[in-house]
Amino acid sequence: AEVQHHDFVVQETPVKRLCKSHKIITVNGQFPGPAIEVRDGDTLAVRVVNRARYNVTIHWHGIRQMRTAWADGPEFVTQCPIRPGESYTYRFTIQGQEGTLWWHAHSSWLRATVYGALIIRPKDGNSYPFAQPKREYPVLLGEWWNKNPIDVVRQATRTGGAPNVSDAFTVNGQPGDLYKCSSTSTTKLPVKPNETILLRFVNAALNNELFISIAGHTMTVVGADASYTKSFTTSVLMLGPGQTTDVLLTANQPPSRYYIAAHAYASAQGAPFDNTTTTAVLEYDCGCLPGSAKPSLPTLPAFNDTATATSFVTKFRSPAPVKLSSPVTEQLFLTVGLGLLPCPRGKTCGGPNGTRFSASMNNASFVLPSTYSILQAHQNSVSGVFTVDFPSNPPVTFDYTGANISRALWQPTRATKVHRLKYGAVVELVLQGTNIFTGENHPIHLHGYDFYVLAQGFGNFNPATDRAKFNLVDPPQRNTVGVPVKGWAVIRFVADNPGVWLMHCHLDVHITWGLAMAFLVENGVGELESLEPPPADLPAC
Numbered sequence: 001a002e003v004q005h006h007d008f009v010v011q012e013t014p015v016k017r018l019c020k021s022h023k024i025i026t027v028n029g030q031f032p033g034p035a036i037e038v039r040d041g042d043t044l045a046v047r048v049v050n051r052a053r054y055n056v057t058i059h060w061h062g063i064r065q066m067r068t069a070w071a072d073g074p075e076f077v078t079q080c081p082i083r084p085g086e087s088y089t090y091r092f093t094i095q096g097q098e099g100t101l102w103w104h105a106h107s108s109w110l111r112a113t114v115y116g117a118l119i120i121r122p123k124d125g126n127s128y129p130f131a132q133p134k135r136e137y138p139v140l141l142g143e144w145w146n147k148n149p150i151d152v153v154r155q156a157t158r159t160g161g162a163p164n165v166s167d168a169f170t171v172n173g174q175p176g177d178l179y180k181c182s183s184t185s186t187t188k189l190p191v192k193p194n195e196t197i198l199l200r201f202v203n204a205a206l207n208n209e210l211f212i213s214i215a216g217h218t219m220t221v222v223g224a225d226a227s228y229t230k231s232f233t234t235s236v237l238m239l240g241p242g243q244t245t246d247v248l249l250t251a252n253q254p255p256s257r258y259y260i261a262a263h264a265y266a267s268a269q270g271a272p273f274d275n276t277t278t279t280a281v282l283e284y285d286c287g288c289l290p291g292s293a294k295p296s297l298p299t300l301p302a303f304n305d306t307a308t309a310t311s312f313v314t315k316f317r318s319p320a321p322v323k324l325s326s327p328v329t330e331q332l333f334l335t336v337g338l339g340l341l342p343c344p345r346g347k348t349c350g351g352p353n354g355t356r357f358s359a360s361m362n363n364a365s366f367v368l369p370s371t372y373s374i375l376q377a378h379q380n381s382v383s384g385v386f387t388v389d390f391p392s393n394p395p396v397t398f399d400y401t402g403a404n405i406s407r408a409l410w411q412p413t414r415a416t417k418v419h420r421l422k423y424g425a426v427v428e429l430v431l432q433g434t435n436i437f438t439g440e441n442h443p444i445h446l447h448g449y450d451f452y453v454l455a456q457g458f459g460n461f462n463p464a465t466d467r468a469k470f471n472l473v474d475p476p477q478r479n480t481v482g483v484p485v486k487g488w489a490v491i492r493f494v495a496d497n498p499g500v501w502l503m504h505c506h507l508d509v510h511i512t513w514g515l516a517m518a519f520l521v522e523n524g525v526g527e528l529e530s531l532e533p534p535p536a537d538l539p540a541c
């Protein structure tokens with residue numbers, strides 16, 4: 001195992017997209033940012049220097065961060081932001097993880113342009129559980145705004161309305177040739193005839209789940225969220241923001257150019273917006289293609305094709321039987337969904353019927369602290385930053401997904417509430433989607449842990465009958481699970497990592513509205529069992 005040092009300079013960089021030049025925030029002037037490639041067991045030391053005009057933090061999405069919560073990155077949760085002109089070195093060790101993860105800014109909507117791949121290969125001498133492909137490509141799907149994304153979210157927060165949708169989807173930072181002024185910059189992935197390649201898909205989009213297909217080819221899924229899975233073949237993938245999927249692809253078709261295409265699945269806006277398809281080109285590298293050979297497009301599922309999305313996400317299994325910890329010592333039922341708040345007197349609001357959008361878990365709408373981080377406040381016994389009274393159950397039980405849901409019940413309380421978990425607890429979470437005025441998927445991401453997905457279903461979770469559907473044999477391990485539209489998901493994990501761990505919807509617009517909470521994992525007497533001491537350069541609050 002080695003120690004890898006990297007320098008990340010966060011800076012403003014001009015790039016040209018959709019016919020215009022824009023200044024965006026990048027890492028080292030690259031968009032997407034630099035890919036980090038490590039082996040399991042390696043230690044990373046990434047020095048982040050902030051030369052931009054915004055506060056910034058970097059999150060290592062999916063990294064377990066065992067005992068190194070200080071390096072997790074969410075602003076005002078585990079650290080105070082790195083201010084302009086300051087720097088901080090994230091130090092952590094990869095422990096027992098292989099596959100594709102990614103890193104992204106965890107401060108306002110900066111992750112729209114500040115993200116990159118984090119590729120973890122097996123330890124020296126170990127190999128993949130499949131034949132080693134000669135070529136591997138990260139395929140990062142993103143969203144592009146012609147406006148500054150920070151201004152987009154600020155404007156939405158001011159009015160309480162929905163933020164503007166993006167102007168394009170992107171593959172490795174490029175919209176692709178179905179968008180204007182984008183044909184010469186379309187991402188190209190060369191492949192030799194009959195070669196098998198590994199594609200590492202990451203959904204880095206801010207606010208959209210995505211369907212992905214490749215014309216003429218099927219894909220063999222071998223992993224997701226840096227956990228291997230039992231392999232299965234598919235012609236379409238569906239990834240929520242935050243999720244990754246590794247697939248093998250064999251170039252067994254007539255030599256040509258084929259589109260890799262992606263568009264929204266039940267976009268957060270409830271309907272697709274125009275010109276939604278981003279493309280890259282899988283190009284047979286045979287020296288035999290006429291320059292004019294036009295790629296063919298795959299057929300993508302319709303934006304509201306829940307059946308296809310469901311059939312894909314429920315195919316995942318762990319490669320071998322899993323030894324689940326039991327008995328469960330913490331059982332939590334969490335509602336996940338949007339809400340509406342009244343407009344403050346004398347103001348005009350942009351939400352439905354003049355209200356403000358909000359979102360919550362168990363009717364608690366998460367407010368990020370603004371002067372201190374929760375972890376530092378806990379460690380330094382600073383009061384007034386958060387409270388430990390996160391409601392462990394929803395305030396009422398009723399038909400969450402039915403037609404006649406009383407809106408009055410869903411005006412969440414805005415506060416910074418955390419839920420204490422005893423170190424070592426075996427935790428089972430039922431995540432129940434609510435359907436106040438729109439039904440949609442919520443990709444829920446838990447920091448600091450991988451968890452097993454025991455079951456997913458539609459309607460209201462019914463303990464009497466739905467427990468029988470739990471996969472207690474080979475449930476897949478993930479760090480982000482889609483709570484299906486008008487449905488539920490059940491996950492299990494052992495709280496063996498001390499610290500403060502955010503859990504939130506990975507649609508950034510929903511985290512902006514408060515669809516988040518945090519777990520405080522301590523030994524029961526307020527101590528963060530075996531957490532390493534804070535690094536000397538941890539940004540001061």
Ligand code: C2O
Binds near residue numbers: 074445504
């Ligand atoms: Cu990928 Cu809290 O985020």
